Amino acid sequence: MAVMNDLRTIKNAAWLGWEMEANWADPFLFATYSIVKPISATLILVFMYMIVTGGNTDNAYFSYMYVGSALYMYIAEVLFGVTWIIHDDREHYMSLKQVYIAPIKFYAYILGRSAIKIAITTAGVIITLAFGVLALGVDISLWDVDWLLLLGSTALGMSCICVLGLALGGITFLTARHSIGINEGVAGVFYVMSGIIFPITALPTWAQSISKILPVTYWMDSMRRALMPDAMAELGSVAGVDVTGLSGISDLYIMVYLAISTAVFFALSMAVFKYADGVARRKGKIDWTSTY
Amino acid sequence: MDQEPAVRTEALTRVFEPKKKKEGSTVRALESVDLRIEQGELFGILGPNGAGKTTLLKILSTLLLPTSGKAYVAGLDVETQFNAVRQRINMVSGGEISGYGLLTVKENLWMFSQFYGIKSKVALQRIDDMLGEFGLLDKKDAKVRTLSTGQRQKMNVIRGFVTDPDIIFLDEPTLGLDVNASRVIRTYILDWLKDHPKKTVVLTTHYMAEADELCDRIAIIDNGRILACDSPERLKKMVRMNTTLSMDVTRLKDTAVFKTFPGVESFTFTEDGEKGLTKLRFVMRDESGVSDIVSAVLGQGSRIESLQKTEPTLEDVFIKMVGKGLE
Numbered sequence A: 001m002a003v004m005n006d007l008r009t010i011k012n013a014a015w016l017g018w019e020m021e022a023n024w025a026d027p028f029l030f031a032t033y034s035i036v037k038p039i040s041a042t043l044i045l046v047f048m049y050m051i052v053t054g055g056n057t058d059n060a061y062f063s064y065m066y067v068g069s070a071l072y073m074y075i076a077e078v079l080f081g082v083t084w085i086i087h088d089d090r091e092h093y094m095s096l097k098q099v100y101i102a103p104i105k106f107y108a109y110i111l112g113r114s115a116i117k118i119a120i121t122t123a124g125v126i127i128t129l130a131f132g133v134l135a136l137g138v139d140i141s142l143w144d145v146d147w148l149l150l151l152g153s154t155a156l157g158m159s160c161i162c163v164l165g166l167a168l169g170g171i172t173f174l175t176a177r178h179s180i181g182i183n184e185g186v187a188g189v190f191y192v193m194s195g196i197i198f199p200i201t202a203l204p205t206w207a208q209s210i211s212k213i214l215p216v217t218y219w220m221d222s223m224r225r226a227l228m229p230d231a232m233a234e235l236g237s238v239a240g241v242d243v244t245g246l247s248g249i250s251d252l253y254i255m256v257y258l259a260i261s262t263a264v265f266f267a268l269s270m271a272v273f274k275y276a277d278g279v280a281r282r283k284g285k286i287d288w289t290s291t292y
Numbered sequence B: 001m002d003q004e005p006a007v008r009t010e011a012l013t014r015v016f017e018p019k020k021k022k023e024g025s026t027v028r029a030l031e032s033v034d035l036r037i038e039q040g041e042l043f044g045i046l047g048p049n050g051a052g053k054t055t056l057l058k059i060l061s062t063l064l065l066p067t068s069g070k071a072y073v074a075g076l077d078v079e080t081q082f083n084a085v086r087q088r089i090n091m092v093s094g095g096e097i098s099g100y101g102l103l104t105v106k107e108n109l110w111m112f113s114q115f116y117g118i119k120s121k122v123a124l125q126r127i128d129d130m131l132g133e134f135g136l137l138d139k140k141d142a143k144v145r146t147l148s149t150g151q152r153q154k155m156n157v158i159r160g161f162v163t164d165p166d167i168i169f170l171d172e173p174t175l176g177l178d179v180n181a182s183r184v185i186r187t188y189i190l191d192w193l194k195d196h197p198k199k200t201v202v203l204t205t206h207y208m209a210e211a212d213e214l215c216d217r218i219a220i221i222d223n224g225r226i227l228a229c230d231s232p233e234r235l236k237k238m239v240r241m242n243t244t245l246s247m248d249v250t251r252l253k254d255t256a257v258f259k260t261f262p263g264v265e266s267f268t269f270t271e272d273g274e275k276g277l278t279k280l281r282f283v284m285r286d287e288s289g290v291s292d293i294v295s296a297v298l299g300q301g302s303r304i305e306s307l308q309k310t311e312p313t314l315e316d317v318f319i320k321m322v323g324k325g326l327e
């Protein structure tokens, strides 16, 4: 029964998210916001890469970086998205307290809203990847993709990102709109620490041990393995050196690690959320609006 | 469970600490409030700005935690059993223009009904009925952002009732609405209670007449404390033992003297600029002081246009309790 309620909440929140995000009254704006904007972030990176390497995109590392950057859209969009949802609900629509006092689990609401973010981001990710493959020679071939691994990794990765969004959502209860820096911090940590554009082997040893706790590290690696197995095999042994730092781990184990660290982060996120929720209720932050 | 009062508080206290030590001092928004609201009651909370009305409703609707003391809604502790409380309540704040602007009125209301697990068909029917009663049916498919402030407020009142709560908290539901809209809401509240005798409405208001007309019982609250809590009739009886006197006079120079006049329990006045009159209103301990007041007025060179002994209003009660009027 409780599960049914949560599913219903997720469904309704997703419906709301869709109505809000995909404001089809202005498809141009929607496309710009949800597709062009994220793609341009990757293209800026490509541009910088080209300048540094003199235009050499025909190698495994370029594919590594490109795919990482494309998938990072999910993290950026969901983590920032959750924060914006809460700020907007609270300060713009002034509906946060109404949602909050409804007999639903607030995190189910956040999950539903995030699910739409993920769905919309997927369009941007696919277009970015397609552009990479067609125009820049990114090493993804539909015949080589490990679909099973892709499916498992996507499912776990998306849960993981939602879980992180949840913790940030809780923290957002306590912050004002202009103090959005926490998300930038968290997103930044993943950007640097999780092998998004450069492998974790580029980090100092102490940082690498942090990388190996973060679920996003395993998610990135398993997604790349699924999408571009050849390039990953190549990077796994460049002149006998494992560039990715993870190629010694089998596909199965990398999924197990991803599952375990997602579970751990889930527990952590719930704790953070519960704590933040309690503080917000004690301090009266649920319907609080920042004064500029 | 059924015998439980709709609301019960025990020494309920809420303190707001200033954000920074230097900025302002601690506010004691609620101070040891003991309250009992029975099922089926239409209960009013009346008090001046900053009295603690909203704070009380926020605690009862699980938005805010008490600093100390206890609050039970439908017998459930708002602090620990908030999930169960939320199943039974809803809250509407007037004067607040909330709602998802991109959704239509119907969509907004429907979405909230879904959070309460109401069958979609039932909800849609109820939404239609209520929009009709509130005169908003033509706005059903309008985007919320195109509504006027008053229309949004009506929509929010509907949002409160559409989820069919056992106990509904209305924080100044008619604030800023025109006479018609206010009446529609008041009528709806009364009809709703008539149709559902076990349901409970707790509302705050600034409008004395509204409280008087609607409420079974009223709590007068000031500075976080309940000063009186009774039916409007009984509250007025407390003042009826006194003499209530109203007087229209011309060119009164000094009104301040009457505040501290012997025998005067409370005194208010309003200027009627058009007629050039000052309307004085006294609650007196007894009739013996009346002649002194009359001579004091005449002594200031004023003429008395009219003089009446009147029935006490809720306002007189309020002024006597709080020491000042609401405006």
Ligand SMILES: Nc1ncnc2c1ncn2[C@@H]1O[C@H](COP(=O)(O)OP(=O)(O)OP(=O)(O)O)[C@@H](O)[C@H]1O
Binding pocket: A283, A284, B016, B017, B027, B028, B029, B047, B048, B049, B050, B051, B052, B053, B054, B055, B056
């Ligand atoms: N979040 C808060 N932080 C600090 N002080 C607060 C907060 N909320 C309310 N207060 C203070 O608590 C007191 C009671 O406020 P409350 O909003 O309950 O009054 P009210 O009776 O609803 O007034 P009004 O008629 O103006 O709506 C006020 O002095 C107010 O300044």
Ligand SMILES: [Mg+2]
Binding pocket: B053, B054, B055, B171
């Ligand atoms: Mg208030």
